[in-house]
Amino acid sequence: MTYCTAISVGDGLCFLSDSRTNAGIDNISTYSKMHTFSNNRDRAIVILSAGNLATTQSVITEVKKAIKKESSGNLFSYSSIADAADYLGEVNCDKQGKHTGGGGAYEASYIIGGQIAGQPPVAYLVYPQGNHITTSPDTPYLQIGESKYGKPILDRIISADVPLETAALCGLVSMDSTMRSNLTVGPPIEVLLYRRDSLLLDSCYRFEEDSEYLRQLKSSWHDSLRDAFNGLPPIAWSTSWDTAQNSSSNNR
Amino acid sequence: MTYCTAISVGDGLCFLSDSRTNAGIDNISTYSKMHTFSNNRDRAIVILSAGNLATTQSVITEVKKAIKKESSGNLFSYSSIADAADYLGEVNCDKQGKHTGGGGAYEASYIIGGQIAGQPPVAYLVYPQGNHITTSPDTPYLQIGESKYGKPILDRIISADVPLETAALCGLVSMDSTMRSNLTVGPPIEVLLYRRDSLLLDSCYRFEEDSEYLRQLKSSWHDSLRDAFNGLPPIAWSTSWDTAQNSSSNNR
Numbered sequence: 001m002t003y004c005t006a007i008s009v010g011d012g013l014c015f016l017s018d019s020r021t022n023a024g025i026d027n028i029s030t031y032s033k034m035h036t037f038s039n040n041r042d043r044a045i046v047i048l049s050a051g052n053l054a055t056t057q058s059v060i061t062e063v064k065k066a067i068k069k070e071s072s073g074n075l076f077s078y079s080s081i082a083d084a085a086d087y088l089g090e091v092n093c094d095k096q097g098k099h100t101g102g103g104g105a106y107e108a109s110y111i112i113g114g115q116i117a118g119q120p121p122v123a124y125l126v127y128p129q130g131n132h133i134t135t136s137p138d139t140p141y142l143q144i145g146e147s148k149y150g151k152p153i154l155d156r157i158i159s160a161d162v163p164l165e166t167a168a169l170c171g172l173v174s175m176d177s178t179m180r181s182n183l184t185v186g187p188p189i190e191v192l193l194y195r196r197d198s199l200l201l202d203s204c205y206r207f208e209e210d211s212e213y214l215r216q217l218k219s220s221w222h223d224s225l226r227d228a229f230n231g232l233p234p235i236a237w238s239t240s241w242d243t244a245q246n247s248s249s250n251n252r
Numbered sequence: 253m254t255y256c257t258a259i260s261v262g263d264g265l266c267f268l269s270d271s272r273t274n275a276g277i278d279n280i281s282t283y284s285k286m287h288t289f290s291n292n293r294d295r296a297i298v299i300l301s302a303g304n305l306a307t308t309q310s311v312i313t314e315v316k317k318a319i320k321k322e323s324s325g326n327l328f329s330y331s332s333i334a335d336a337a338d339y340l341g342e343v344n345c346d347k348q349g350k351h352t353g354g355g356g357a358y359e360a361s362y363i364i365g366g367q368i369a370g371q372p373p374v375a376y377l378v379y380p381q382g383n384h385i386t387t388s389p390d391t392p393y394l395q396i397g398e399s400k401y402g403k404p405i406l407d408r409i410i411s412a413d414v415p416l417e418t419a420a421l422c423g424l425v426s427m428d429s430t431m432r433s434n435l436t437v438g439p440p441i442e443v444l445l446y447r448r449d450s451l452l453l454d455s456c457y458r459f460e461e462d463s464e465y466l467r468q469l470k471s472s473w474h475d476s477l478r479d480a481f482n483g484l485p486p487i488a489w490s491t492s493w494d495t496a497q498n499s500s501s502n503n504r
Contacts, residue, residue, distance in 0.1 A: 181403055
């Protein structure tokens with residue numbers, strides 16, 4: 001499994017990914033799921049990948065090969081990130097289609113985001129079927145992989161006006177909740193902050209399994225949540241409902 | 253969809269259920285998913301149900317009918333809750349098997365818990381296949397339906413030694429997180445506190461959609477979480493990793 005998220009705020013984009021892959025629960029490896037593409041000129045693009053590792057590896061290899069060969073359709077030739085997302089979806093469908101059987105076992109999904117000079121920064125979630133969605137002011141983030149455990153905190157904290165660093169911190173908390181509940185999501189955690197109009201992918205950070213900061217964050221968040229819980233108003237019990245209505249009693 | 257949980261602590265058992273059912277997203281109804289069974293003598297049993305509504309209704313009807321007819325196998329005749337869970341699983345498999353097609357569309361799952369005089373209070377999760385699991389000191393709760401959003405807070409707060417009221421409050425917070433993220437889980441929320449050795453099912457509470465307490469809990473929890481987040485240590489940025497390693501650059 002995997003957990004990746006991209007958060008779109010006024011200051012730019014924040015990308016986070018875990019690095020654990022598993023084929024069955026007894027075959028666990030570590031692979032980066034964050035792939036960066038820059039032509040050092042007019043564009044900076046990040047791809048996060050989730051799903052079948054053979055599929056995502058062959059897709060990323062194909063994407064890199066097309067750049068190297070300067071093929072007519074490659075990540076550096078498209079005029080918008082949306083077109084690049086279409087292209088990524090096509091490459092993915094092509095690679096998925098090479099293998100049959102196993103239901104959706106070969107499926108993969110992606111987040112692709114970044115900026116092309118003269119356009120705003122954007123991010124898209126590319127589904128296994130090749131179509132995609134983007135963020136909105138109401139939903140300024142995208143998730144792939146094991147998304148549910150980490151969603152509530154994003155919903156509560158993220159809005160388009162939070163600073164990029166706050167988005168990253170919230171992303172790490174979201175990652176912490178996910179790792180706590182799903183063993184197949186794990187460190188190293190990679191974080192990339194893309195600052196609007198910089199066209200630079202130089203703020204990439206990696207938190208290893210033994211990261212003192214991750215440990216501190218985990219323990220601090222755990223304690224804060226317990227304190228928050230202990231400060232909740234005690235239950236104002238409503239009047240009991242009549243269990244007899246809904247009950248099978250055997251009166252004798 | 254549905255969210256139900258049963259929490260087993262030293263003081264007894266706490267059962268919570270939402271009441272929203274849906275057939276497609278445009279066909280939403282309200283049905284209680286909490287069913288209580290007491291023979292006013294030696295046992296108190298609660299069943300929570302999730303899954304296909306036609307299946308769960310026919311199963312509960314069958315269970316009630318067997319009690320009324322005093323059939324040889326009925327909820328009041330078994331000598332343990334585990335045997336009653338086996339029975340519930342069998343009735344469920346029988347009802348599910350009457351309809352085919354639609355994949356798992358007719359599947360249902362249950363939590364059955366309570367106490368028989370002379371035995372400790374227990375709870376079981378009955379799977380659509382009819383088998384079941386119970387709680388442990390390490391995992392003192394069971395969930396059916398949309399379980400992921402509400403799991404992290406249970407993991408952080410619940411242990412076998414928390415008071416029954418604290419378990420109920422944590423269950424309500426877990427329900428709140430679930431309702432926030434999944435529209436198909438909704439009020440009224442039913443809560444039943446079963447006190448060890450009471451053999452009474454008289455502490456049943458219902459929080460309606462307009463419950464002032466639910467509103468207050470929701471807002472208080474939201475504010476506390478934001479405060480907790482704002483109190484987290486700022487990110488200790490590790491050294492940047494070299495994006496060039498993992499990057500396709502086109503240096504020209």
